Amino acid sequence: xxxATRGLRSDTHYRLDERQVERxxxxxxxxxxxxxxDLTVSYNCSQRLSLAVGxxxxxxxxxxxxxxxxxxxxxxxxxxxxxxxxxVTTRYWLFDPKTFTGNIAIGGGVKMPTGKYxxxxxxxxxxxxxxxxxxxxxxxxxxxxxxxIYLSVEGFKRMGRMQVFGSGNYLANPRDTNGTPSLxxxxxPPGVAPSAANRDRWVNSVPDQYLARxxxxxxxxxxxxxxxxxxxxxxxxxxxxxxxxxxxRPGVEMFFEPGISYxxxxxxxxxxxxxxxxxxxxxxxxxxxxxxxTFPNYxxxxxxxxRFGGKDVACAVPPPQ
Numbered sequence: 001x002x003x004a005t006r007g008l009r010s011d012t013h014y015r016l017d018e019r020q021v022e023r024x025x026x027x028x029x030x031x032x033x034x035x036x037x038d039l040t041v042s043y044n045c046s047q048r049l050s051l052a053v054g055x056x057x058x059x060x061x062x063x064x065x066x067x068x069x070x071x072x073x074x075x076x077x078x079x080x081x082x083x084x085x086x087x088v089t090t091r092y093w094l095f096d097p098k099t100f101t102g103n104i105a106i107g108g109g110v111k112m113p114t115g116k117y118x119x120x121x122x123x124x125x126x127x128x129x130x131x132x133x134x135x136x137x138x139x140x141x142x143x144x145x146x147x148x149i150y151l152s153v154e155g156f157k158r159m160g161r162m163q164v165f166g167s168g169n170y171l172a173n174p175r176d177t178n179g180t181p182s183l184x185x186x187x188x189p190p191g192v193a194p195s196a197a198n199r200d201r202w203v204n205s206v207p208d209q210y211l212a213r214x215x216x217x218x219x220x221x222x223x224x225x226x227x228x229x230x231x232x233x234x235x236x237x238x239x240x241x242x243x244x245x246x247x248x249r250p251g252v253e254m255f256f257e258p259g260i261s262y263x264x265x266x267x268x269x270x271x272x273x274x275x276x277x278x279x280x281x282x283x284x285x286x287x288x289x290x291x292x293x294t295f296p297n298y299x300x301x302x303x304x305x306x307r308f309g310g311k312d313v314a315c316a317v318p319p320p321q
Contacts, residue, residue, distance in 0.1 A: 004303035006036040010294035014251075017280040020292050028068040030294050031075075032139055035059045036084070044309075048093040056084035058115065060140035066128035066187075073128040082142040084115040089150055102157035109150040111171060115143020117204070118180040126187040135186045138204045138247060145178030146206035149241075165229075166214040174241040175206040182247035200286060205246030208239045215257065223264045231255040231274050237285045244285045249293040254278040259301075268305040273298055 010032040013020035023029040035058070042052035059081040065072035089109030097103060119141055124131045154167035184201045185194050194202055215229020234252030238244045259272035279295040 002305040008296040058142040062137040080119040104155040107152035111148030117145035146175030177246035205248040250282040266307040
């Protein structure tokens with residue numbers, strides 16, 4: 001059983017890889033706060049095959065001065081919270097863990113649309129008036145509204161006292177859009193129709209996402225280990241399966257990720273703080289519009305894992321051939 005948390009604040013805007021300093025100077029920047037807590041329960045069918053169910057809880061906010069011009073008005077905040085999209089995954093180690101000082105695992109699974117993807121909150125229009133119940137920004141919705149295909153690969157190699165590791169995770173969302181109005185529509189004042197030029201951005205997209213890490217770890221004292229890794233995560237312009245219409249903010253961020261861990265008698269604690277050094281808000285798909293988006297300067301990650309149970313038993317799900 002693993003309990004993991006993720007917290008961040010995004011308030012620096014980028015268009016492509018150029019920081020939009022004028023938003024900070026004028027005070028018109030967005031503040032996006034994210035907190036996620038994940039409970040994952042896994043079952044080791046054998047030393048090589050495991051099954052897992054992950055249940056996330058999301059609490060997030062998105063705020064911007066309303067209006068933003070000619071003089072920035074009061075900051076209007078929208079909030080959303082709730083259970084996110086539950087995942088069911090499996091992982092299989094390719095080599096016998098008893099005979100190898102390194103190994104590679106492949107994994108897969110499904111992400112179910114259990115999280116609310118049409119959450120609403122009270123906030124004003126873009127002119128700072130008409131406070132009413134409106135759909136919140138796509139980035140803080142607890143769910144995305146689509147069934148997803150989860151793919152992963154990970155591996156490690158012991159080299160003396162040092163361990164080299166790497167992992168890659170990809171979430172493919174075949175669904176195109178989820179029907180929830182985007183901020184392009186939801187922040188409009190009464191009587192103002194959305195621009196036909198933005199028709200493809202009137203509703204939210206269901207985009208693919210990815211995460212990859214590679215790094216090293218080293219024991220430093222008794223049951224304590226420290227490490228560092230290169231981390232990259234992002235949201236693609238075009239999905240792996242199906243079209244990519246609707247509102248999305250494609251982009252990528254790269255991090256240096258120091259971390260420390262402590263493990264003893266079936267218990268493991270980890271704290272990692274990825275620090276961003278490269279940010280790029282990609283152009284919108286199809287339209288090519290160079291929108292901007294906020295990125296975090298760092299992310300706080302912490303987890304606690306507890307390994308318990310009896311002897312290995314046979315599993316009802318056969319390992320892949």
